[in-house]
Amino acid sequence: MRKFLDETGIALLISFENVGLRYGIGPEVLSDLSFQVAPNSFQFLTGPSGAGKTSLLRLMLLSLSPTRGLVKVFGKEASTIRPEQMPIIRRKIGVVFQDFRLLDHLTTYENVALPLQVRGKMEQDYRQDVRDLLDWVGLGDRMHVHPPVLSGGEKQRAAIARALIDQPDVLLADEPTGNVDPPLARRILRLFIELHRSGTSVVIATHDLSLMDQYDARRLVLNSGRLQIYD
Amino acid sequence: MRKFLDETGIALLISFENVGLRYGIGPEVLSDLSFQVAPNSFQFLTGPSGAGKTSLLRLMLLSLSPTRGLVKVFGKEASTIRPEQMPIIRRKIGVVFQDFRLLDHLTTYENVALPLQVRGKMEQDYRQDVRDLLDWVGLGDRMHVHPPVLSGGEKQRAAIARALIDQPDVLLADEPTGNVDPPLARRILRLFIELHRSGTSVVIATHDLSLMDQYDARRLVLNSGRLQIYD
Amino acid sequence: MTDKEKPSKSATKTATPAAKAPVKPKRQPKPLRSGQSIVPRESVASTALIFVIGIMTFLACLTLGAVSMVNTSAAKWQNDISREVTIQIRPFDDLEMTKAIRDASNIALQFSGVSKVTALNDAETARLLEPWLGAGLQLDELPVPRLLRVTLADGAKPDFVKMREQLEAQVPGSTLDDHRTWVDRLTTMALTMVGIGSTVFLLMMAATVTTVIFATRGAMAGNKDVVDVLHFVGADSKFISGQFQKHFLILGLKGAACGALGAIILFVILGIWSSSSLATPEGDQISALFGTFSLSWSGYFWMIIVLIMVAILTAVTSSITVRRQVNNLQNYRK
Amino acid sequence: MTDKEKPSKSATKTATPAAKAPVKPKRQPKPLRSGQSIVPRESVASTALIFVIGIMTFLACLTLGAVSMVNTSAAKWQNDISREVTIQIRPFDDLEMTKAIRDASNIALQFSGVSKVTALNDAETARLLEPWLGAGLQLDELPVPRLLRVTLADGAKPDFVKMREQLEAQVPGSTLDDHRTWVDRLTTMALTMVGIGSTVFLLMMAATVTTVIFATRGAMAGNKDVVDVLHFVGADSKFISGQFQKHFLILGLKGAACGALGAIILFVILGIWSSSSLATPEGDQISALFGTFSLSWSGYFWMIIVLIMVAILTAVTSSITVRRQVNNLQNYRK
């Protein structure tokens, strides 16, 4: 799982400057956020339920635009990115959604292979990679079934495998261990750590204190819309 | 939250005898399960991801029939229950699904009120109860929004509120704290304990060790399809 | 649930109960209810179904209108023709025409339903023969047959077979022309048109029912989550199918109303257009061949009936489909 | 990802890594691929859409077939009639009929396109007059007009106005009957039918396009999850709309093929039925009025064209709709 570093020499993969977010006419969910995600860094994003972790990840993912402030991704200001450039950026970001977002009509194998398929790769080139990864997350014998028959933890692992399959520059994982048992959670954490070692920046949003206690990393803590950073 | 005990004098709410379950031609997910859920009892159901916790809950819920063995619910053998009797039984069982199953086109308030609505109750009679419960689970100011805009933890709390609203005889909760922070998890656990004290039998499927450590209760542990019981 | 106990402050830095976390400004109270029925009103299948039902109703109404128009025209023509029959008396050398005419009228008048017998006078007969014999014909120079016009009472059907027999027996050289060929032809035509129209109409209704069954199944599949959830919260199958039935009755009514209204508007426009263009020679030709395009009140009435029928058909069809499927789900072993 | 390290055994009683938990019997290898395209083939909207497209195509083909049949019949009648005109020469006392007939034929033959002029002999004229004057007529006793049948070459249109002028000037008592009334009437009728048919056809195509737009929007809404996920895994809008386009082209083809096939089968059956029932008197009447029910090969050909048109229309319409919607989604600020 060899990783290339950012060729353009940009120091910061993601940077937020005074970012504020408000849904519709509601209260400000996030206010005055300023932080950076450096290349090859590892951080936990935490905070109580409803604090805005998922919203923050969506801002990083460019699937939401901030009410105010600047969001830069790969050195580009988010609002200046043209639609045609979007796919290129998205291909460098792997995401694990809190609600998995697997496609129910495709098999687990096809779901995991989807990022490769949309990049136009040939099935024979990636089949073995996908199988290996699925084996590793413990879905080796579930890969031919469709997501609706998977258990909660199995879905989560499939979602993680899909995010990892193309070795992204940044991995954004939302509550990636909420549905798995502690040993498996540790196993998944180790997978993320290894990915980080090979050059990917990892952002893990989680409530799981025991998970965070297992690896000493930067912590971004959201509270009442404010961000505190513990390096 | 006063609970009536089972009028028919049945000692066991749910009882499994040598139950086995297999999906299609797959391997046996559950084998030779025999256990009881007594009235006014409290138990954790645990086991690794994919062990069959959700499947076991579905068997108790009569949404799945066992491949072999006997499942008795409220003293009735499951296979002898006629379709017309189903709703009456279901009304005595509250369920929190691992994937929430909220109806996206109804507001949070309407979702929580749904069990009362299908029982034919009048809105003015239950409005205050629903509001109170939503306030208690911390959704007081989110009750007019639709589930898709709720955060993961908020959805989970809405699902819990829906299961509790009609004070069921049995509460089956599947991973009810997977998406909430530890303090909130404790708060939810206390809610379940209180419900148990007022006469409801509670079954909580969870991976969360710290949650189980907080309350000394019976533990049903699933492993390789077998059940071990630690009273 | 009265004790609003606060969870003890956690030891970790992340913890604050969400319920009190964001400091929110006071806002207008928002409605608690979504205004949605339990089965979502606006689903994909709904729009498509309204469309199909609308189109089917529209075409069914068109068919009905066309059949009704043909029927009216045909009835009018048929009536015009069959209100008269003709007796022709061919001149023989030894025949006294005046007496023959008198005899024939008397015979005809004996039959019930015959209201009047008029002998065509020379001028009238001449006009009839003009295309062949030219204008300015002197009839009495010629051995031209004389015609008697027998007018019948409205709707009367005298026994023409017997009348013909008696005429031929008692008045030599006379023949009775009851326009049977024309009447037959028109009857056949009208019947054919009505038959074709009815077949098309029935085909459409069948297609509508099939579509509704498919769409209901689709909607059930699309709303499987809803049905499941309703089950788990203890709804009985009557409640569930009631929800769907309501939904589909509304869909059916909407679609059928759109379709029928469209058809009615079309006919009104056609009516106005044809009455304004009837003054032109082309309009004349058209109306001569097809009757006028104006639909009778009963035509519009029947369209309303179609509308109601389609709506009910939709509701009933979907109700049956839903009940069957819900019972399947309700069943323990699914 | 080469190190398949085993997570250390947990201290709790629940822990065993799932990857190795259930002891499973060896099974047949199952297919890894679902055989599904990325946009799910069998969604609710699909069935409904195939249905709508099928019905619309069916009705469009029926309309087309009816128009084509009317056109054929009208052309045949029109041709039958307009291949002949008639010259009538009314007897005047001082007219020498034989000379008049000769003069009139000569005049008619001067016009290009006139291939033959035949004077009807006494027997033929008598047969024409029989209904009025009875059988056994001696024409030379009577001042009956004589008829000349002018046969025209196929498709020729001589200048009848000039011919009429010349005839009236040079042969007193002669009139030219070019059956204009009939030809006009038939032309009007055929044009009206074709006009109505085309309008209905266009209406149907418009309805199809609208339906497809609605259905595409619906499908897009129904497949919003799919579109979202495709986005997040880095698919570009060309890839996404390509998936949908493929999907809708197949849908359109399926629906259109069903509809057109249905129509073709119906026409074949009608053709067989009508040719078998043409022996009966009713069949005769019907075919006299409506022509035969058998569709020409070109009719079937046009149905295939309609089929292809509908499929392409579906694909193009949906493609435009999809691209617009995907671009909206693709936009950063959504």
Ligand SMILES: Nc1ncnc2c1ncn2[C@@H]1O[C@H](COP(=O)(O)OP(=O)(O)OP(=O)(O)O)[C@@H](O)[C@H]1O
């Ligand atoms: N699309 C939206 N429209 C309106 N409000 C939203 C929307 N998405 C989220 N919210 C609200 O914003 C707040 C933050 O939500 P978010 O999902 O970011 O929280 P979170 O930190 O991920 O919580 P959790 O840990 O429970 O998943 C919540 O109160 C939520 O209800």
Ligand SMILES: Nc1ncnc2c1ncn2[C@@H]1O[C@H](COP(=O)(O)OP(=O)(O)OP(=O)(O)O)[C@@H](O)[C@H]1O
């Ligand atoms: N409908 C189904 N058809 C086939 N296999 C199924 C079905 N539902 C579950 N399974 C399989 O049965 C096994 C047990 O699933 P189950 O959902 O009961 O696990 P679980 O203990 O709830 O796991 P988790 O903690 O990850 O939610 C899993 O391997 C799962 O893939």
Ligand SMILES: [Mg+2]
């Ligand atoms: Mg979240």
Ligand SMILES: [Mg+2]
């Ligand atoms: Mg589960």
